[in-house]
Amino acid sequence: MSHSISTTVRRKDAVAKASGVTEYLSDQFLHSPLHAKCYYSSIARGQIISRILPDLPEDYFIIGADDIPGKNNLHMIIEDWPVFADKDVRYLGQIVYLVIGPDKAKVLELHSQIKIEYKEDTPCYTLEDSMTLVGGAQHEDDNVYTRYDIHHGNIEVPFEKAHRILEKEYYTGYQEHVYMEPQSMFAYWEDDSFVLHASAQCPFYIRKSLVGALGMEPEKIRIIQSTTGGAFGGKEHFPDVLAGPLAVAVYKIRKPIKLVLDRKEDLAYSIKRHPSSVNIRTAVDKKGKILAHDIDLRLDGGAFSSCSAVVLARAVFTISNVYNFPNVKVCGRAYCTNKVPSDAFRGFGAPQAVFAIESHMNYLAYELAVNPLEFRQPYLLKQGSPTITDGVVHEKVMLPEMTKRALEMSGYKEKFEEYKNVPGKGIGFSYFLHGCGFTGNGERDLIKARIYLKKDESDQVFIYASNVEMGQGLSTTFCKVAAKSLDIPLEQVDYVGPDTSIVPDSGPTVASRSISVVGFLVQKAAERLKEEWVSGEAQSITQDYSPPEGMVEWDQDALKGDAYPAYSWGVNIVEVEVDPLTCEVDTKGIWGVYEVGVPIDRQIVEGQIIGGMVQALGYSHLEKLECVDGRFKQATMADYMIPTSMDFPSTQSDIVDNPFEYGAFGAKGAGEMVFDGAAPAFGAAVSQAVDAIIDEVPVLPETLMELTDEGQ
Amino acid sequence: MKDNKIEFTVNGENKIYDGDPLRRLLDVLREDYEMPGAKEGCGEGECGACSILLDGKLVNSCVVAMGTIQGKEVMTIEGLKENERGKCIVEAFADAGAVQCGFCTPGMVMASEALLRQNPKPDEQAIRKGISGNLCRCTGYDQIVDAVKMASERGDGLW
Numbered sequence: 001m002s003h004s005i006s007t008t009v010r011r012k013d014a015v016a017k018a019s020g021v022t023e024y025l026s027d028q029f030l031h032s033p034l035h036a037k038c039y040y041s042s043i044a045r046g047q048i049i050s051r052i053l054p055d056l057p058e059d060y061f062i063i064g065a066d067d068i069p070g071k072n073n074l075h076m077i078i079e080d081w082p083v084f085a086d087k088d089v090r091y092l093g094q095i096v097y098l099v100i101g102p103d104k105a106k107v108l109e110l111h112s113q114i115k116i117e118y119k120e121d122t123p124c125y126t127l128e129d130s131m132t133l134v135g136g137a138q139h140e141d142d143n144v145y146t147r148y149d150i151h152h153g154n155i156e157v158p159f160e161k162a163h164r165i166l167e168k169e170y171y172t173g174y175q176e177h178v179y180m181e182p183q184s185m186f187a188y189w190e191d192d193s194f195v196l197h198a199s200a201q202c203p204f205y206i207r208k209s210l211v212g213a214l215g216m217e218p219e220k221i222r223i224i225q226s227t228t229g230g231a232f233g234g235k236e237h238f239p240d241v242l243a244g245p246l247a248v249a250v251y252k253i254r255k256p257i258k259l260v261l262d263r264k265e266d267l268a269y270s271i272k273r274h275p276s277s278v279n280i281r282t283a284v285d286k287k288g289k290i291l292a293h294d295i296d297l298r299l300d301g302g303a304f305s306s307c308s309a310v311v312l313a314r315a316v317f318t319i320s321n322v323y324n325f326p327n328v329k330v331c332g333r334a335y336c337t338n339k340v341p342s343d344a345f346r347g348f349g350a351p352q353a354v355f356a357i358e359s360h361m362n363y364l365a366y367e368l369a370v371n372p373l374e375f376r377q378p379y380l381l382k383q384g385s386p387t388i389t390d391g392v393v394h395e396k397v398m399l400p401e402m403t404k405r406a407l408e409m410s411g412y413k414e415k416f417e418e419y420k421n422v423p424g425k426g427i428g429f430s431y432f433l434h435g436c437g438f439t440g441n442g443e444r445d446l447i448k449a450r451i452y453l454k455k456d457e458s459d460q461v462f463i464y465a466s467n468v469e470m471g472q473g474l475s476t477t478f479c480k481v482a483a484k485s486l487d488i489p490l491e492q493v494d495y496v497g498p499d500t501s502i503v504p505d506s507g508p509t510v511a512s513r514s515i516s517v518v519g520f521l522v523q524k525a526a527e528r529l530k531e532e533w534v535s536g537e538a539q540s541i542t543q544d545y546s547p548p549e550g551m552v553e554w555d556q557d558a559l560k561g562d563a564y565p566a567y568s569w570g571v572n573i574v575e576v577e578v579d580p581l582t583c584e585v586d587t588k589g590i591w592g593v594y595e596v597g598v599p600i601d602r603q604i605v606e607g608q609i610i611g612g613m614v615q616a617l618g619y620s621h622l623e624k625l626e627c628v629d630g631r632f633k634q635a636t637m638a639d640y641m642i643p644t645s646m647d648f649p650s651t652q653s654d655i656v657d658n659p660f661e662y663g664a665f666g667a668k669g670a671g672e673m674v675f676d677g678a679a680p681a682f683g684a685a686v687s688q689a690v691d692a693i694i695d696e697v698p699v700l701p702e703t704l705m706e707l708t709d710e711g712q
Numbered sequence: 713m714k715d716n717k718i719e720f721t722v723n724g725e726n727k728i729y730d731g732d733p734l735r736r737l738l739d740v741l742r743e744d745y746e747m748p749g750a751k752e753g754c755g756e757g758e759c760g761a762c763s764i765l766l767d768g769k770l771v772n773s774c775v776v777a778m779g780t781i782q783g784k785e786v787m788t789i790e791g792l793k794e795n796e797r798g799k800c801i802v803e804a805f806a807d808a809g810a811v812q813c814g815f816c817t818p819g820m821v822m823a824s825e826a827l828l829r830q831n832p833k834p835d836e837q838a839i840r841k842g843i844s845g846n847l848c849r850c851t852g853y854d855q856i857v858d859a860v861k862m863a864s865e866r867g868d869g870l871w
Binding site for chain 2: 011013016018021027030181227229263607612642645650
C-alpha cells in the first residue's frame with residue numbers, strides 16, 4: 001500500500017541547482033573586502049613556547065587567543081574546544097591564528113612568515129595509547145570523554161553456564177565526509193550585532209557556540225544558512241570551530257571577512273567519522289543458542305570531545321541491532337587522542353555498531369556451522385520486544401516481509417549456496433535499524449523543537465524552522481507535508497531558509513529528525529492553520545514539540561527506557577567478486593529493502609537510499625584514510641578515493657510502508673539509516689568470496705592478500 | 713603589450729584578457745566575469761565541479777591557465793542553460809531526481825552535454841564512463857545516469 005504523499009514531485013530546488021543559478025556561499029559573496037586563512041598547529045601535542053609574527057601592512061591582521069573578547073572555548077556539548085590554541089595544542093591542525101587581509105596572495109605570504117616554537121609532548125595516537133595514558137592523561141585522569149554502561153538482563157550466570165564462549169574484535173576506520181562544497185563562511189558586523197552566513201547544518205549550534213567566546217547575548221549573534229553543498233554531519237559542529245576565530249576577527253576588525261577552506265585544508269583538518277574497536281564475547285549453549293553478549297565498545301574521539309558523547313550513545317544503543325538478545329552487557333567508551341577530533345557523520349555511531357554486531361553474527365554462524373541468515377531469525381525483534389535499554393519496540397516490525405522481498409530481489413539463497421563452491425564470489429546479508437530523532441530525552445529536554453507557519457494576505461504559506469536543506473530534499477518534503485495537510489497546491493507553500501533572527505529553534509539538522517520529528521510539527525501546525533484559515537488574511541501558527549505518548553520514560557542516569565520513540569529498519573544484500581591476483585573487490589550487485597514509516601517522496605527517499613549505500617560502500621573498501629603521526633596520509637581527492645560512477649552497479653531498492661503515529665504522514669527517519677547496513681553486508685560477501693572472516697573496514701586488497709595467504 | 717592579450721570567447725561572446733596568464737580560468741570566470749556556475753570543489757582537477765567546455769571538450773577550469781586559451785571557445789553552464797540542449801538536460805536532471813545538494817550538478821550537466829555531443833544515444837555503461845570524471849557525494853549516481861538517458865531520449869535530434 002502506497003500513500004499519496006509518497007508520489008514523487010519535482011524538487012523545488014532542482015532546476016535552479018542544475019542550471020547553475022543557485023548561489024552557494026562563495027558565489028553569494030564573490031568579492032569580499034577581506035579574506036581569512038587559518039594558521040594551524042604543526043605538532044600534535046605540546047606547549048607553545050614562543051611566537052614570532054611578521055610586521056603587518058595596513059589592513060592586514062593576525063588574530064589569535066589574545067583577541068578573544070570572552071572565553072576561549074566553543075560551547076558544543078561541553079566547553080572543551082578552544083577558539084584559538086593558546087598555551088598548548090592538542091592536535092596537528094588546531095587553529096592558532098587567523099591571518100586576514102584584502103589580497104589573498106599577501107595573506108599567504110604573511111601566513112608563511114609566522115613562526116611558532118613548541119615544546120613537544122609525547123602524543124597519543126591510538127585507542128591503545130589513550131587507554132594506557134601515553135604521554136600522560138589529558139582528559140581527566142583516564143582519557144575517557146564519556147562512558148555509557150548498559151546492563152540488560154544478567155550476563156554472569158550465562159557465561160558460567162556457557163557451552164562455548166566465542167570472542168572477536170571488530171574495527172572500523174576513519175571516513176572523510178567530502179561534501180562537494182568545502183567549509184565556507186562570510187561574516188560582518190551590523191549595527192551592534194555579529195552576522196554570519198555559513199554553509200552549515202545547525203545555525204543555532206553556531207550561535208550557541210559563540211555566546212561565551214564573544215561575551216554577547218545570543219540575540220546579538222545572527223546566523224544565516226547559505227545553500228549548503230552537502231554536509232553528511234561534517235557541517236554539524238565543525239562550522240562552530242571556524243566561526244569562533246572568524247567571529248573574534250570580525251569583532252575586532254569590524255569589516256566583512258570571508259573564510260573558505262580549500263580542499264586540502266578541509267581534508268586535513270576537518271572532523272572525521274569515529275574509528276571504532278568493538279570486542280564481543282558471546283556465551284552460547286549446546287544447541288548454539290546465544291545466551292549472552294559481553295561487549296566492549298571503544299570510539300576514538302580525537303583531541304576534543306565535540307559530540308563524541310552523543311555518537312557513543314547511539315553506538316551503544318544500537319549495538320544489539322534488530323535482535324532481542326536476553327542478556328547483554330555493554331561497556332562503551334569514547335577516548336581522547338591527539339588527532340583531528342572525530343565528530344558527526346551520517347549514521348552517527350550506528351554504522352560502527354551495526355558493522356560489529358552483524359559481522360559477529362556471521363562469525364558465530366560460521367563457528368557454529370549454521371546458515372547465517374537462518375541463525376539470525378529466532379532473535380529478530382518483534383512488536384512488544386524489550387530493547388537493550390529495557391524500553392519496548394512499540395511499532396509493528398516488518399523484518400519478515402522485508403527479508404522475503406530482499407531475498408526475492410537478489411536471489412540471495414541460491415547464490416549463497418552456489419558461491420560456497422565458487423572461489424572469489426560471495427554474497428552477504430545484513431539487518432539494521434536506526435533510532436528516530438535524538439537519543440533518550442534529547443528531544444523533550446534538550447531540543448524542544450518549535451516551528452512557525454505563516455500565511456500572508458495572498459494566502460501564500462511559509463514554513464519557518466531551523467532545519468536546513470543540505471541536499472536531502474527538506475525544502476521540498478516540508479512543503480509537501482504542509483501543502484498536503486492544508487490541501488493546497490505545493491506552489492502555495494514556501495520553505496524559509498534558516499536565519500536565527502527570524503526562525504525559531506527547531507533543533508539541528510541531524511539524526512534524521514527533520515521529517516520524523518520536525519515534519520510532524522509542520523503537519524500539526526498546518527492542520528491547525530487549516531482549521532483557522534481565513535482567506536486574504538495574514539495568519540501565523542506556533543507549534544511546539546510534545547513527546548509521543550505511551551513511551552517508557554527515559555532515565556538518563558540509568559540509561560533505561562525508550563532510547564527512541566521508533567526505529568527505521570533495513571535489509572541490505574551485496575554481491576561481490578574478488579580478483580584472485582590483485583585481491584581487488586568488484587561489487588556486482590546491491591539490494592536494499594527499507595522501512596521508513598512512509599516515504600514523504602519516493603524519489604527523494606530513493607535518492608537517499610542510493611546515495612547512502614554508495615557512500616557506505618565507499619567506507620567499506622575504497623575510502624582508506626590513515627593517520628600517521630597525527631597527519632592524514634591521504635591529502636587530496638586524488639588519493640582519498642570516494643566512489644565514482646564507475647565503481648558500483650545500480651542499486652535495486654524497495655520500500656515497505658509502516659506508518660508511524662508521531663511522524664509526518666507516518667514518516668520516520670531515512671537519511672542516516674541508509675548508511676548503516678552496507679559495510680557488514682559487503683564484509684559478509686567478501687568473507688564468503690575469500691573464505692576468511694572479515695572483521696574490519698575498509699577491506700583493503702593488502703589485508704585480503706594477508707588473510708588468504710595465512711588461510712592457505 | 714598587445715601580444716600579452718588573450719582573446720577568446722565565453723558562451724559566444726568575445727573576451728579580451730590582459731591579466732596574469734597563470735591565473736586559473738575558473739577564477740577569471742567567477743571573479744572577473746561573475747559567472748559562478750562553475751564551482752570550486754577541489755582545485756586540483758579531480759572533482760569536476762568546475763567543468764566547462766573548451767572548444768567542445770570537457771575540462772576542469774581549475775587546471776586551465778589563462779595563457780593557454782588564446783582563440784578558444786569556452787562554454788559554461790551560464791551559456792548552456794540558455795540553449796535547447798542545456799534546457800533539455802536541466803529538465804531531465806530535475807525530473808530524474810538527479811539533484812541533491814546541487815554543488816556538482818552544473819558540472820554534471822556540462823559532462824552530460826559533452827557526452828551527448830559525442831554519443832547522442834549512450835547506453836548505461838557509456839553514461840557511467842562519460843560522467844566518471846565528475847564526482848557526486850549525494851546521489852550515488854543512479855539518478856544521474858537516469859537523467860542522461862532521459863535527456864538522450866527526449867532530446868532526440870538535438871545532438
